[in-house]
Amino acid sequence: MNHLPQAWGRPRDDVYGAYDHSHFQTQLPNQHTQSPIVTGTSVVAAKFKDGVVIAADNLASYGSLARFTDVKRLRKFNDEVVVGFGGDVSDMQYLDRLLNSLDIRENYSNNENPLHAKNLHTYLAKVMYKRRSDFDPLWNHLLVTGLDGEKKPFLASVDLLGTTFSSPTLATGFGAHLAQPILRRTIPDEDAVANVSQEEAVKLVQECMKVLFYRDARSMDKYSIAVITTSGVELKQDEKLENQSWAFAERIRGYGTQVN
């Protein structure tokens, strides 16, 4: 006889026959993605008076392992849109192919009025929201940068839940905590954008990338940066952080050999 507590109070097998276990649910509910696997870290972007600048480093981490060091996380869609991807790299590749097929289809009908950044942001928001509603999210946080229908600078984000957000400066992941305050010092609001030149904006974003490399353990010093203006997209994918200064490190716990 089974003396274990879970058998107490059950019908006796010798009277009622063996318990029919098929009434119990034996399977767990279906599960889709619960966490990202290979990931990219922050994406940083800022508007300036005639365009947008966006940057992301070239690292794809596998947990805490710096697994791939030449992963390009900025994707040029056309001459006025660049999408930056944070989060799962294979989901990014899926989205890349999705955008590719969209671009091919767009080419079929109208070459003269391509999808602009706002169109693409709306589209990606629908894709992300659909997937989260299917409980199978694409584990990314995207920044869509470029020009809108009026050729004005455009910058907005979509995350894995399909949440959209727009601001003159944006950063995903760690950057939301570390880069955003730095960006806001120069560009606090939409009005400030008009006073920022391309050079200033690029320098600002580069500064953010440097700070992120200092403090984000899942980052690296090689990065991609793109500038989108009415004259097109200038995308550089093999940049290196210049003039690093690690002098601050020795005063901080955890950086050097000291442990206390």
Added chain:
Amino acid sequence: MFRNNYDNDSITFSPQGRIFQVEYAQEAVKQGSVVVGVVSKTHAVLAAIKRNAEDLSSYQKKIIPIDSHYGIALAGLASDARVLSNFMKQQSLSSRLTYDRAIPISEITMRIADRAQANTQQYGKRPYGVGLLIAGVDQKGPHLFEFQPSGVTQEMIACGIGARSQMARTYLERHLDGFEGASREELIKHALRALKESLSQDKELTVDNTSVGVGGIGENFTLYEGQDVAGWLDATFENKEDAGEGEGQGEGGEAMETDS
């Protein structure tokens, strides 16, 4: 045997490579009352004659606004046009929802054309018995497309379809050079004059039987009927007396709200 064996369905070629069922469907278009369309550099105009089954019945709709940027005019089976227009409305909304973009006129035209083609290549279906003029403004400016039951579509500068539409087309061909630079009002006048050419002797354009649809750059596609077209009729034909006769007491159309 004189009977034509090749005209029983839309999936049989005649020895000359014709498909009679499709050609018969084109005839249905010619049974419908006439509609014309004209485009300038800035505007797209549709004009139509409405028919009523009997004096006390209402008039058949001839111009259907689809989205805020375009509409259609129909000649032929109105119920087929309703099916197509519902489809067009869905597609137009879906474009605005997924891309935040007004669907390009050429794109929506192609979509109904592809549907129409499918009806000519599969057993158990019949071709649509309606011709459409699709007019409006998208990112590339004003457009006018002609759609035929065969699935043939063409972009036109001006066009007329329906009963006795040849006369309208002759008028349009004669004035072809004037359309591009025409003002909004001039374009509407041209459309109304072309419409009148196709009318039989005993008929007149009145506020009751005339529909005008106008779309333009920075102007939503709008349907004008009843007293809203009285001013144009007066200005175009100076036919106040004629128009008035049909209505009993009609002097100075615009002031007479009792007319309709």
Added chain:
Amino acid sequence: MTSIGTGYDLSNSVFSPDGRNFQVEYAVKAVENGGTAIGIRCKDGVVLALEKLVTSKLQKPDANKRISTVDRNIGIVSSGLLPDGRHFVSRARDEAASWRSLYKAPIPTSALANRMGSYAQAYTLYSSVRPFGVTAIIGGWDSEAELPVDGQVGSGPKVGAGGKKEDGKHGGPFLYMIEPSGLYWGYYGAATGKGRQVAKSELEKLNLSEGGLSLEEGVKEAARIIHVAHDDNKDKEFELEMTWISSLDGPTKGRHEEVPKELREEAERLAKKSLEPEDDDEEEEKMQE
């Protein structure tokens, strides 16, 4: 035509006692009335050209494009029933997209021709459909360079395990023509539609199999052939539509695009000029008479 009245020509997919499918033959008739379409396979690209008959003055000039792109590197021009042509292209695009989703790379032109041949053939098999009333010319340039896999965001190792192998020649220009029966062949120069006989004999004069013709020359020849094949007596007006696909280092960088307006107009000017001397001679003869 002996087929008429026998009853074997009233339904698709039915053989006549002498082994013919009349509905397919009738579909070919629909093609024979269409404007002339040609394709030329040059050494560094492919040209497609179409004689677009203008049926009404009210048509918007230079609009109503009829040579379509499939994926980025393939073009299709067809002659026959216009809506059938669009259906054909639409299927070709679906095939190209499904190929990409499976293989993460663009479809080779030969594979597309094969699939579209099968698709057209399927429309001769059943009594519930009719064959395509088009003959389609498919031209493409398969990349000669090794392309990254779709979605690739980095590069693998240069050497060793997972490293790449150099050499091996691939890609180049390709041209196929698919008939309503589903039959298709590869071509150096292909022609269909009304003026195909004239066009074919002109294409043969180009000795395309020797591979000497450049893309730029091909464009000019294509324009000339369409003008030669055009029947002034029967059809008055036509527009010339031309597209091309060059090698990656050529003018279109391996993409299927419309031939630029200036180049097309230049080609048309030369085409008309090459036709003129004959007219002059005739006039002179008349004068002498």
